[in-house]
Amino acid sequence: MHLLRSSSGTIGRTAGAWLTLLLLFVVLVPSACLLWFVNRAAENENLAVRQKLVEAYRAHLLLAQERAQSYWLRLGPDSAAVEHESAPALFARLVRDGVADAVVGFDASGLVLYPNDSRPSAAVVVDRRWREARVCEQTDPRQAATLYASIAADSDSPETTARALQAQARCLVRASEPAAAIELLTGPLAAEKLHDALDPQGRLIAPNAALMALELLPAEAAVRRRDLAQEIADRALDYRDPSMTSAQRRFLLRELSQLAPAVSTSPFLAAEDLAARWLAAPRSTPPEATLCRSSVEDVWQFAPPGGRLVFLHRTDALLARLHTAITQPEIPADVRIDLVPPGAEPKGVLLTLPAGSAMPEWRLALVFLDPGALTAATSARSTFYLWIGGLTVVFVVLLACLTWKLLQRQLALTRLRNDLVANVTHELKTPLASMRLFVETILAAPALDEKTVREYLTLIAQENLRLSRLIDNFLTFSRIERKKYVYDLRPVEASEIAECAAAAVRERFNAPECTFTTDIPADLPAIEADAGALVTALINLLDNAWKYSGDTKRIAFAVRAHGGSVEFAVTDNGIGLAPRDRQRIFRRFYQVRPQGSPANGGCGLGLSIVHSIVDAHCGTICVDSAPGCGSTFTIALPIARP
Known part of the structure; x- marks a missing residue:
């Protein structure tokens, strides 16, 4: 089973x-x-x-x-302007108008017109006095200054005069006469007739002389320094005058940016430097009407049809120019159109298209201004x-x-x-x-022995009592499960209930191998209970103590009033309970079966019925036990109200 x-x-x-x-x-x-x-x-x-x-x-x-x-097609007329406009003036106009960061102009044969680094200058006859002055310059700069002044005074050539005066100023500086040198540099050397005089390297002498004077002027002469710096800047930025080379212009502008930062030299100094870097770098003939990378890092070049101009653009400036060119006032406010250079990966893009034949590998990207749009x-x-x-x-x-x-x-x-x-x-x-x-044993006996018959009848009565108790438990459990058990709660004496439960088991517990003790005071207070149901619960506890005790049984049944409750305690010397079993013994059909121990009978309903009855009486039941040390089950029920 x-x-x-x-x-x-x-x-x-x-x-x-x-x-x-x-x-x-x-x-x-x-x-x-x-x-x-x-x-x-x-x-x-x-x-x-x-x-x-x-x-x-x-x-x-x-x-x-x-x-x-269309932006690139509009550069065609600018390229054609090189035919009737001087290269420096065209350079200045295109840079000033923001068409490009720098421009390089070529002639019909492919030679660079601007930026140019040098130009031919007139030869100067070096006579005995020139040689004598140069020798004297190393030993007696003041005497050399006098000799150079004599040469300048006797010469009818602007180049000879200007070069002699420039040498004279140099000697005065070496002779520790800066004031005289300044007056010479800003006076005779600034004369109109020497305006276009060139040194042996093809550089204009007058602006270099003015720059030398600016370097010699003390800081106290702030107004004169400012005016002189502005004169030099005006001369350097006068692109209508083709006599100044790009190299000299870059030199003057760079020196001015150091000596007189307040004088504006932008954007021309940056444009001159960019064009010079592009010319100095290895290059090949750029394809016409196509934007492509140059040999200068982060610089793009574009040559309109005709090949006479090359426009140079830095990437950030190019993006800004093209953005202005393609901006549409009618475009919705939540989007913008970006230009994407080759190799770049745009983010948040809705749609991209090629930027056009003039910009291979460039793309136009439609971007949402709000990424969550x-x-x-x-x-x-x-x-x-x-x-x-x-x-x-x-x-x-x-x-x-x-x-x-x-x-x-x-x-x-x-x-x-x-x-x-x-x-x-x-x-x-x-x-x-x-x-x-x-x-069957009694019926099969040939002669009936009264002692044997009585013994058998006693056993039959015990089994009948056990059977009745089982049937009562089954019926009680069935009614409890179906919510059909009706408790008749009324004030009853706790001692009477305890005595009824003890009397029900005393005959069986009076066996030689069992010691059954009771402690039931007569003056216990009354409790509100269903007497029959509570007696059933106590009998189940006592019966449980009998089944789970060993061959020598010691069972104690005690009742006491404690606080506002009456406590019914059943103690045995049985096998005890493990902590895990103490959590489960009140479940239906759960039985403690230690390993190696025989079954103790029953169907696992007794403690479940006890728990249900105690809950119905608003009481509590607890167990104090340890394996091998016996168990004590205690029911606590509230004292009846007077």
């Missing part, structure tokens, strides 16, 4: 596990499919909205493409889909949980029914079999 109960429990657990797995499969698979469909629907909605936006904004991007192409455009519909999917999944999960609860309850009821049938069959069969054996 024990094997039957074990098999029934195993089958029930296996069936429950399979039902749980099946329920999980039924819930998870449709939910996963639903979420997949919802996700696909949201993605398709995003794609649809994105496509609508692309179609709406494509016209703006095409217009920007046309404007970018595209998401906001599709979020409402997507959120709707997600809500529908989420609510459906939640509904399915709730339905599955409800179904699982019902299945669990049904499985529990099935296991309970199977366990009840198995326990009832086992527990009823045992006393009936014993009584049948005793009756």
